[in-house]
Amino acid sequence: MKLRCLLAICGVLFLSNLQAQTNQEDILFIVDNDPVYVSEFLRVYNKNLDLVQDESQKDVDEYLTLFTNYKLKLKEARALGLHKKPSYIRELRNYKKQLMQGYITDAKVTDALIQEAYDRISYDVKASHILVKVSENANPKDTLAAYNTAINLRNRALKEGFEKVREEVHNGQTVFGESLGYFSGFKMVYKFENVAYNTKVGDISQVFRTRFGYHFLKVFDKRKSRGQVTVAHIMIANKQMDTVNMTPETRVKEIYKKLEQGEDFESLAKQFSDDKSTASRGGMLEPFSGGQLTSQIFEDEAFGLVNIGDVSQPFKTEFGWHIVKLYDRKPIRPFEALKPELEVRVKRDDRSRLIDEALIENLKKRYNINSQQPDLSYFVSILNEDYFKRTWVLPSDFTANKPLVKIVDEQLTYKDFADYLLKAQRQMEPRAPFPSIVSKKYNAFFNSQLIKYREDHLEEENEEYAHVVNEYRDGLLLFDLMESTIWNISESDSLDLQNFYNSHKAKYMLPKCVDAIVATSTNQKALKKVAKLLHKGLPVEQIKNLVNSNNTIQVIFTSGVMDASHQALPKDFVFKKGMSKVYYHHDAFVVVQVNKVLPEAQKAFEDAKGSVISDYQIYKESNWIKELREKFKVTVNQEALKKVKLQIKSQ
Structure with missing residues (x-):
């Protein structure tokens, strides 16, 4: 439901905040008998002005065309009865249920819990606990027995030492003695978190109950959060890259040797990193915080770098081999920046019960x-x-x-x-x-x-909520219409899709490529030597042994089929069989031995199908809009349109 909600909202450019308009307002245009008012058009135009990327959409006439098309689609959706579909009604109801939570809860209590949550994620707590397990629904006799056991174990821990008792009593069934390491807010159930953060370092807490049973804990340390780091990386994927390279580990060690020789990290990332999403940026990743990445190994290596500019040793994760460089380290983000995210987490957490209790009291007063x-x-x-x-x-x-x-x-x-x-x-x-x-x-x-x-009664009592619901109501309706009419390519479209491909084959071509060996080095002299050896026909492995050594990597080779966009090829590279000239590319010298030039070729239908479907949908929608304009009469009030243009021009 969430993905569909997001598409329904973000995919529709022209959603309005409007309630019913009064008859005294100027009508801008009419779709059959349904009027669209100047106030609605201006509100939508101004609301979306900063969002549109196509400058033509800022032109009033162009925008009016798009907005009219939007209204035509909504008219068609209702004519087809899509607003009566059980699935539409159910999804709208679910969305309203989810949305209204932000309008009915107690803001003061919520804000206090958000602030508390921020304070807690700003610090990590290191603790261990002992749990005497007992069901929430246990009878009074068993509950009391568990409580007394926990009290007795705490008394022992105070006298004999917490860790000694913890290790002795743990049986993994009725009593659990666990070392929890460091954790922060939201990592434990709220009651447990409360006790952990309210217990001083070195102290043993009182016995307390959660849904798991009776606990007591000892806090060993509290430290500030590790915050956020910005790093770049060079990644060699867990695959054999080409015929001239050895294992990923060997390749990453060659690259690391070049770093030790003083070569530039960013240049090497551009030349050799298999992470295509970051290679062109010198391997730079977006900033991340503790617990944000899927790879704990990568995260620990990144946070383990101390000084800006430090570079890690090569290390392996589930994705491949990496070398990481530290660019920036920041403390945890400011409260205001994290507040929206924290609010969502608070409302899903055990602490939401406090919000519910406050809500009930407020409604009783209301x-x-x-x-x-x-x-x-x-x-x-x-x-x-x-x-x-x-x-x-x-x-x-x-x-x-x-x-x-x-x-x-x-x-x-x-x-x-x-x-x-x-x-x-x-x-x-x-x-x-x-x-x-x-x-x-x-x-x-x-x-x-x-x-x-x-x-x-929320729509009657809260105007803002009513506006947002109306936006989603139309957005969801339009999503269903587009999905059934345009986006879903049915069996009946198959022949049309094939015909569309046949009529537009020139759009679906494989680019010109080369089957080549690329040699890269910051040492131009060494590269010229490689060019001569390649020209003589020596195998790449033999050339590597001649120009590289265990202690010095002068040249790195890349081979395979490449098009003009390949990171190893210079931008002005000439696609010609034989040995190329020496190019300067990504802060290094490059020479290319082209074994074969593969000319531009026609993509088969199956290979181009994704692009064909996308283009066909645009074509299909354009024809569909023409049909809607014939089905529903659109009348524009030219005098009102003149006023709109004057008002927008004066803004």
Whole structure:
């Protein structure tokens, strides 16, 4: 759902914030009988002005054409009944449910938890703990026994030493003694995190409970977060690169030897790194923080570099062999920069319960609701032992329609709460007195109904939320239309797709290539020697032995089939069979022995299919828009358009 939501929002350029407009406003154009107002067009135009990359879309007439096409598509979507599809209704409902969380929660409580979370991710805690495992739903006898065991173990730890006791009592079944190493915020359940961060270094905490059982812990150290580093790397992938190279380890060691000889890291990355996404930038990676990368080995090596400019020894990860250079080191990002990310994490974490509790209190105040429970004795009287067996049913003479509690104008009855009790019995819970069960379930029932009331009336009570929902409503509708009409290439399109390819073959060509050996060196004299040896026909391995040694790597070779965009080839390289001249490329000298020139060739349909589909969809959409303009009459108010242009020009 998330990916589809993102596409529906980001893929639509012309979503508006609008509610219904008044009839007194100027109409800019009409699609059949549906008016589109000047105010809507101006709002959308100004909202998206900074987002468009095509300068032509800033032209009012061009933008009006695009905006009209957008309205035509929405008209067609509703004409096809896409807004009535169960999948559309369900997805819109799910989105609204997700979106409304940002509008109904208590901002003050949330902000306090976000600040606390930031403070905690700014520091790492090193701790160990002892856990006496006991279920959340354990009976009172087992719960007390686990608690007493934890208390006794803590007393022993205070006298005998925490680590000694931890190692002795760990059995991996009922008692766990674990060294946790360093961790920061969000790495542990919230209760555990609270205790860890509130315990002084060297102290043993009091016994506390989480859903796993009873714990106590010892904090050994607290340190500032490692922050963020910026590094570049040279990567040799875990594959045999070509016929003249040995193993990836051998190749990376050759490159490292050239670094030791004083050659430039960035130049070597441009020449030899297999990470194509970074090679052209000298191997530079985006800044990253601890825990952000998939490779822990790479992360540890990067953070292990101390001084700017330090270079690591070659090391291996699951992706290949790497050499890393440190360019920058920064502390953890400022609070404001991390706040949006932290807010999402807080709302998904155990600490969200605090947000929920604050929300309920605020809603009670908002709707002027008394917290006192109504008389629940009737429900206590109709419960029996079947409730613990999850087979309880309502009595035949159950009083269904009797009023129970009112939330503003919505009356909840006995039946509403009874239905909740019937569903709740499915949950595995410890046995408790009936009055306690009824009281607890009523609180949960009332809170859920209170939140539901707020959700059901949120569009009426919050204009901003209503605007965002309207944006998504149209965006999702347009996504469904485009998916079914343009993006999905069905079997019926197969012949048209093939015909489109046949008519546009000149667009789908393989570039001119060479089958060549490229020799690269910062030593021009050594490279000229290599050129002579290659010209004589000596094998590359023999040439390497003549110009390189165990202690000095003068030349690195790359071979294979390459087009003009290949990183090893100079930009002005002449595609001609035989030995090339010496070029200067990426701060090094390059000579190329071209064994064969492969001319430009036609791509087969299957090889070009991805590009063909993309081009065909553009062609298909263009024709479809023409059909929509014939189906739905569009009338533009030229006087209103003149006013729009004058207003935009004066901005």
